[in-house]
Amino acid sequence: MHRLILGIESSCDETGVALVRVRDAKARPELLAQALHSQIAMHQAYGGVVPELASRDHIRRVLPLTQAVLQQAGVALSALDLVAFTRGPGLAGALLVGAGVACAMGAALDLPVLGVHHLEGHLLSPFLGADPPEFPFVALLVSGGHTQLMRVDAVGSYELLGETVDDAAGEAFDKSAKLLGLPYPGGPALARLAEGGRAEAFKLPRPLLHSGTLDFSFAGLKTAVLTQARKLGEDLPAHTADLAASTQAAIVEVLVKKSLAALQQSGLRRLVVAGGVGANARLRAQLDAACAARGLRVHYPELHLCTDNGAMIAMAAAMRVQAGLARPTRDYAFDVLPRWSLQDIAA
Template identity: 70%
Template sequence: MRTSICILGLETSCDETGIAVYDSERGLLADALHSQVAMHQAYGGVVPELASRDHIARTLPLVEQTLVRAGCGLADIDAVAYTRGPGLAGALLVGAGLAAALAMAVDKPLIGIHHLEGHLLSPLLSDPALKFPFVALLVSGGHTMLLDVAALGNYRLLGETVDDAAGEAFDKSAKLLGLGYPGGPELARMAAFGHAEAFSLPRPKLHSGDLDFSFAGLKTAVLTRVNQLGANVCEQSRADLAAATQEAITDVLVKKAMDAMQRTGRRVLVVAGGVGANRRLREKLDASCASAGVRVHYPALQWCTDNGPMIAYAACRRIEAGLARPRRSYAFDIKPRWDLSELAEGETFEAGVEAPASA
């Protein structure tokens, strides 16, 4: 008799359709990801209606494909997990509706997962030896925050952005520099050819004494420099400004993260979210953590951006930890705005799933 928990996870919060099958004993069995980047490039950013329509077309075929690759049928799944929020309402509804239909079809539980918790736990996919507690630097899309993570579901906010997030600062600065979408990776690529010292840019709240972030002023400073350079700016100047922008953002992230380590006394730092893939950020964090005697963990690069494995994995861990309460209805909901602190109350299932006796 199988004692493991097998989860089908669906991620549709924004512009990636991610599907995965995760087993508590065998690990990740299969996953698939479709990115909408090419579709949104023409508009310079995500168009919510187009994102939702594309999820409708992609999600079910990707589910079928992933189940085949995992070597199992829908009836072999113990629960279906979906991203409940935060995210784009229309995109979330696509995943939630399909997840509920699949779960109902085989009379299996349904669980709504917090998108940011998925990111927060994603480094454990790459390194199962990573244990609680730790400090997390979560830099995903419109979110930049520092969290003291005592245990699964026990998250204490240490600081967060008061305006633009780090990802937004990357994307908006890239747009000001005339770079393509998505802006963050494009700015990082151009920065590799630049000299950061060529431009002096502010580091907002670097010495504020708290653990909050602010990047709106940096974006304004980049706009000022772009206007000063004029329309006929050379490629080297653009690369220099890109490098200076990246250096300013990462300086703040590293300083605040190390301050958080000192204040909490934790010895493990976890970095999660799309900005966590930035090479310069990793270089600087590696150096700072080595100097401070702190261990730092990152998710694998393919799991920095939105993906299905992080949703399936988060659901599996919640079941194992007993953070699930059974319920009978297959009604589902979404939470486009959802505070991570609400997870302390525990998640809910459409029907009961018990953790294996060995968990």
């Protein structure tokens, strides 16, 4: 069994490296050390992620972060058993950096390597926390690029229940924030501004809320925010907190009600929330209250593990190894999959 697994994440604008130990086939893998560098400050000047700059920064950061993780864990490079990396989805150039470094390390040390699905990393990240879930559960994967509801029966056993037909929830946060003149990254800035606003101030749409399906749509909400901002005109600065609060309330209501519907339709009583939007305080509070009222359990990653990180990649690799689903290789002719469905890796 591969006992010491190094995980490298480089799918977008965070460079993450972590080390996980697998004691046996049944014990939960143990996170030994992790390090993360965010590129937010670099991309702020452009109002969003610049792929070429992201790739170049990954190149600068990944080896120093790897050295820091090994030093923190007190583990020699030669003691590693497996190197895992994010194979997709994500930005092609950014993914190639992590894959290239992982495969070069594998070739130099004669170690097997394993490409990991980025969303599987998010989905399994709550297992790193103090309150890990148990299978089966419904997962709400909610981030800047993805909004999906999945039925998860075991590692590798994933059934898509619903997904966004246009913008993801994170995109709705970010694009609405930009319309309000907020700095990048827009989602957290909008959430902070919303704390001082009135959620009922503006009547905004809840797309597909009563569609009878578990699919999402947030593009119409973004358009409604734009329309309202134009109506306010010069008065917008006086109402930005209210509009931010109303926007957040619309997004959160849809996420909460669709998640509860997924639990009801599946007959499951456990919800896992993962992805960057899973750090949103209003979303957590409303899900906690709604699930508690119905006798349901809800699990989240630790706040610092909601964004992209190496720990979730190392954990996903470790859990696939334990489940007998991993196919590590010493073929170092790597590729990446910028568009990769989570269902493509289902057992």
